[in-house]
Amino acid sequence: MHEVHAYAGKILRVNLSNGRISTEPTMKYAGKFLGGRGINQWILYNEVGPGIWPFDPANRLIFGTGVLVGTLAPGACRCTIDSKNVLTGGVGSSNMGGHFAPELKYAGYDHVVIHGRSLKPVYLWIDNGKVEIRDASDIWGKTTWETDDLIRDELEDHDIQVASIGQAGENLVRAACIITNGERAAGRCGLGAVMGSKNLKAVAVRGDREITVAHPDEFFELVSELRSNMIRVANEKTPDDVRCGTLLILERNNNTGGNTVRNFQDAYWDPEKVKKVCAEEILKNYALRKMGCFGCPLPCSFYLNVAQGEFAGTRGEGFKADSHKDFGPKLDVDYLPAIIKAHVLCSQYGLDVDSTSGVIAWAFECYEKGIFTKEDTDGLELEWGNYHAVLELIRKIAFREGVGDLLAEGSKRASKIVGRGSDRFSINIKGHELYESIWTAKAWALGCIVSTRGCDHLRGSPTCENAGITPEEGERFFGVPTAGDRRAYEGKAKLVVYFENFKGVVDCMNICYYMTQWKNIYFIGPEELAKLYTAATGRETTAAELMKIGERIQNLERAFNAREGLGRKDDMPPARFFEPIKSGPAKGERLEREKFERMLDEYYELRGWDVRTGNPTQAKLRELGIE
Amino acid sequence: MHEVHAYAGKILRVNLSNGRISTEPTMKYAGKFLGGRGINQWILYNEVGPGIWPFDPANRLIFGTGVLVGTLAPGACRCTIDSKNVLTGGVGSSNMGGHFAPELKYAGYDHVVIHGRSLKPVYLWIDNGKVEIRDASDIWGKTTWETDDLIRDELEDHDIQVASIGQAGENLVRAACIITNGERAAGRCGLGAVMGSKNLKAVAVRGDREITVAHPDEFFELVSELRSNMIRVANEKTPDDVRCGTLLILERNNNTGGNTVRNFQDAYWDPEKVKKVCAEEILKNYALRKMGCFGCPLPCSFYLNVAQGEFAGTRGEGFKADSHKDFGPKLDVDYLPAIIKAHVLCSQYGLDVDSTSGVIAWAFECYEKGIFTKEDTDGLELEWGNYHAVLELIRKIAFREGVGDLLAEGSKRASKIVGRGSDRFSINIKGHELYESIWTAKAWALGCIVSTRGCDHLRGSPTCENAGITPEEGERFFGVPTAGDRRAYEGKAKLVVYFENFKGVVDCMNICYYMTQWKNIYFIGPEELAKLYTAATGRETTAAELMKIGERIQNLERAFNAREGLGRKDDMPPARFFEPIKSGPAKGERLEREKFERMLDEYYELRGWDVRTGNPTQAKLRELGIE
Secondary structure, three states: OOEEEOOOOEEEEEEOOOOOEEEEEOHHHHHHHOOHHHHHHHHHHHHOOOOOOOOOOOOOEEEEOOOOOOOOOOOOOOEEEEEEOOOOOOEEEEEEOOOHHHHHHHOOOOEEEEEOOOOOOEEEEEEOOEEEEEEOOOOOOOOHHHHHHHHHHHHOOOOOEEEEOOHHHHOOOOOEOEEEOOOEEEOHHHHHHHHHHOOEEEEEEEOOOEEEOOOHHHHHHHHHHHHHHHHHHHHHHOHHHHHHOOOOHHHHHHHOOOOOHHHHOEOOOOHHHHHHHOHHHHHHHOEEEEEOOOOOOOOOEEEEEOOOOOOOOOEEOOOOHHHHHHHOHHHOOOOHHHHHHHHHHHHHHOEOHHHHHHHHHHHHHHHHOOOOOOOOOOOOOOOOOOHHHHHHHHHHHHHOOOHHHHHOOHHHHHHHHHOOOHHHHOOEEOOEEOOOOOOOOHHHHHHHHHOOOOOOOOOOOOOHHHOOOOHHHHHHHHOOHHHHOOOOOOOHHHHHHHHHHHHHHHHHHOOOHHHHOHHHOOOOOHHHHHHHHHHHHOOOOOHHHHHHHHHHHHHHHHHHHHHOOOOHHHOOOOHHHHOOOOOOOOOOOOOOHHHHHHHHHHHHHHHOEOOOOOOEOHHHHHHOOOO | OOEEEOOOOEEEEEEOOOOOEEEEEOHHHHHHHOOHHHHHHHHHHHHOOOOOOOOOOOOOEEEEOOOOOOOOOOOOOOEEEEEEOOOOOOEEEEEEOOOHHHHHHHOOOOEEEEEOOOOOOEEEEEEOOEEEEEEOOOOOOOOHHHHHHHHHHHHOOOOOEEEEOOHHHHOOOOOEOEEEOOOEEEOHHHHHHHHHHOOEEEEEEEOOOEEEOOOHHHHHHHHHHHHHHHHHHHHHHOHHHHHHHHHHHHHHHHHOOOOOHHHHOEOOOOHHHHHHHOHHHHHHHOEEEEEOOOOOOOOOEEEEEOOOOOOOOOEEOOOOHHHHHHHOHHHOOOOHHHHHHHHHHHHHHOEOHHHHHHHHHHHHHHHHOOOOOOOOOOOOOOOOOOHHHHHHHHHHHHHOOOHHHHHOOHHHHHHHHHOOOHHHHOOEEOOEEOOOOOOOOHHHHHHHHHOOOOOOOOOOOOOHHHOOOOHHHHHHHHOOHHHHOOOOOOOHHHHHHHHHHHHHHHHHHOOOHHHHOHHHOOOOOHHHHHHHHHHHHOOOOOHHHHHHHHHHHHHHHHHHHHHOOOOHHHOOOOHHHHOOOOOOOOOOOOOOHHHHHHHHHHHHHHHOEOOOOOOEOHHHHHHOOOO
8 A cells, every 4th residue: 555644745736738657756855844834835936937928838726735735734625726816917826725726635646737838628637646637528518516417427526626716717807716616716826727728627636536645643732731721711712703714704804903994995894894894694594504714623614504585495605704704794795695706606616705895896886986887797787785785796796798798807907907096996906905994903914915926814914913912912812012013013013923933834734724723822833833843744843943934935936026127116905095094983083095005015124035135135135045 | 892992991890709700991081091001000090008918808810901992003002900019018010912802801800900809710711792700610729821721611612712821720829810812911910810819810812802092093194194104114134133032132242241151150151051942943843833922923933843853843943042041151151952941931921031040040059059859859969061860840839739839929028028138139120020131231230139020020110221322312212321321320310211211101002012112222212102193082182182191100000019019128129239240241330339329319300209118209299299
């Protein structure tokens, strides 16, 4: 029986242009970049130069598991997918849960690097050590759900794992994502469109090799303790979160000025509307059961079912805070079945909910401000809350039909085409549509704004600023006493640096990020990761060493962006966030431009980068061994 | 019976993403941009912004006939195709002869704008006023020659005109071109790859409408006089050129230090080798008959046949100076059947001979300098003159097989991937492989270097510098007494400005450029174009007005490039041309850096551009009405 080692794995390379398949050991890169996102990004940096555009055959699409993936470590299920970013032209990186990554690891591969572009639609079939490029002509044009079924039928195995694109990816829609298990999305950066440009419909995997860790007893003991502790503490301290997953976020955001109402025109939504769509409503009327990813001790997803009304028969899972807010307050829709339907359509067509709702919200605001009339929207009335129009636009975007062809370019590019000041309504950073509100919590805002992949809170943004963390806890965890004070600018740059580095390590291990910060009680911090790593690989390491690797990855990604011409000028929030919030409990709060700029200076200084350009210096890259 | 007017034509728009087909009148644009390249570029500038990459669905591929196309004007046959440039990221523009453009005009269309990207391979069928997107699944994977036959068979009409891509375009090879009539190529800028990225295999056209000119008698008289004069003078003054077409250029270049030997390592080729491949050899042993494009009074092409030896059975036409030099001296091949074979393969696979031979020559020099060994080249021995290796590499590039996958990226990008100083052997400007020698003739060099589409002599480079033009003639034709002195830098910037503007107008009329400058006796200059235009359209114009439009187009293209980040820094020759020629009659000649820079300053000044950045000023664009 073949065995798979947690550390010394294999990289599979598949060139779709000429069918060439080869492997190389991860050990070439593991010392400096661990695995997962780290190795992905190193390959990307070295092999995809600045003259290469996202849809060029020479672009790479890189799937990466991680050091702990497939082991008993909590939530060790993530798959990081990296490529050139279809929206920003810089680093593209996204991460999905489910069961795909462990299966890939069990098949014997830590990474799959897709080169080139097939002449006809294909899918990749990885059957343990056997790799085959198979015809996908008959699957082309299908949803991700149909694709899953058709491939499992064809291969006569319904336990295999499939990551696929829907029609959006085939049509090179910039919001296209990659989906596994029906609803787990590597959502952001338009990676589904990269996959579509390569005529690659899916990657299917069967793996049944055993995974080996270096010190099994020690590892098992560590993992058992972490798991039981997490479950116990979470149930004691945050039973509502255990029960509701991420669905409480909408309400909580509304109470702290963090909502995204009508394309971010306000941070506070009508409480009556909140009540209509809140977590309790979902649990009471739509949730059939809890669901989780591979190896999760605290599952956060629900299988939803709409039993009645216009959308009766709509079913699906993976519905979390983002879909909830994206298709609820952001578009002023307070009818839950329509919000669920929008989520399910995105899963089926393979659309990122954040970018898709972002460009739709842009179109709605253009309509509100008179830039669009019904003549521009194929006759649709884009009035806030008109969910029929929302659902129709999702379809039109996926198929590039009518106005959907324009919206498929994303709000930044669409606003350049449309002109007439419509760019003011494109709420993006570096061309990437913003999901989150960034008026109030300053580290959260900074983390979103400097994020190498455009914008988002899953890199440097901490959740602690609104969660009642004390100054003592802030000092103890991060060396930042103001960590729990959303109004403070002080210390926030340091907090962002900490979380960016930490998240870099998490993405190399590829355990679920939520395992590390369940309601800000850090179950798995750098120390725990170092112990897990040492037990799994047999290579001694420390928290400090890991955080250095996180820093290296951050610098590498930023250097990639710099090579593409991105820099400080692109680390800017949309103008809307310098204006005060209009209503609600955080009314009047806003980002102050001067303080923000100083925080940004401080961030670059802490990073050791050029404050003027926002780019890593040669000295810093040399220090990190990636000059 | 429908009629087609030389002036007030139609633009056909086809969106392959969603099947939407529409038309609009050319009159919207004709006042400022005439037609052909002018209108193409205006559409490109307005609809393809800087966030759009060449293979994005939002990129456009624009076919343009021209004001005089399809009329009796000499050589009124050209089709200009414009898009974002796959090699430079700036303006992409290429121009092909044959019979396609007149047929398109007779079908009732002056321009065809392709939007979007089909989900499956298709071809476009324009049957007079009827337009259809048809399945091309069975044609995908075929050569351009096979495609032509298959489509004509399918449509049961062997008189229709087809423009198609071969396997190179399907594989998004950066050197891919668009081919019509078997060998007429819109060669440069990688437009075949753009077409491939849209899954568009071909455009097929049938047109049998009558074309109407405004003043038929006057037009007929003008045209008759021009034609008979051209034929008479050409036969009297340059009978050898009438007989040999462009095939004398290789020998003449060799005698003036303008050859491209072994990837431009020398400008002079062994005269014994020249003798083996010279024009007389071709005419004596391979040419079956003369061939020409639509409406040509002085055809320059031959149908060639290799009757004996290893390549017996190789047949084709469209073989001109570029194929001759590209696969002869540039690769040190002195065996004519192999040179002809290389040309024919490029036509079949749909590869631009200049860029393809350029990247192959780069690989050969890398091999010579020890950067490549047989391990890097799939076992091929890339020794100068090894034509078997050349032919094998052409195939490998078209199919992205083995090392061909690297070479398919073009020499600039390939050299970045390979590193180790290999960029010194990439003879490109702005990423576009150079076809021509630029050591000696200064206006020729400057015209190539500042060319908006990367490099080439078909924009601002005059042929007069080596052709014995007297100072009086130079002064009379262009206001440049030094026009016939290749060593002079003085006046050359002015000469380039003149020819860039003039060529802009020619490409709007889309008569063949060679009609205008047959051996430097300018049969059709701005005055003649103004007369033809007035007679054809009924709109009075003057030479000066037309040249202003040429200037407008040049500024527009340059503004497009500026928006993509191109500028003065990219108006630089490869370092090789600052080093002296090693041997032959021009031994020791070179571009002198300081004098070149001064000439460049002068060029920008004459253009009214910013000398520091090389970009058009707002004032200049405003003056031209394109701010």
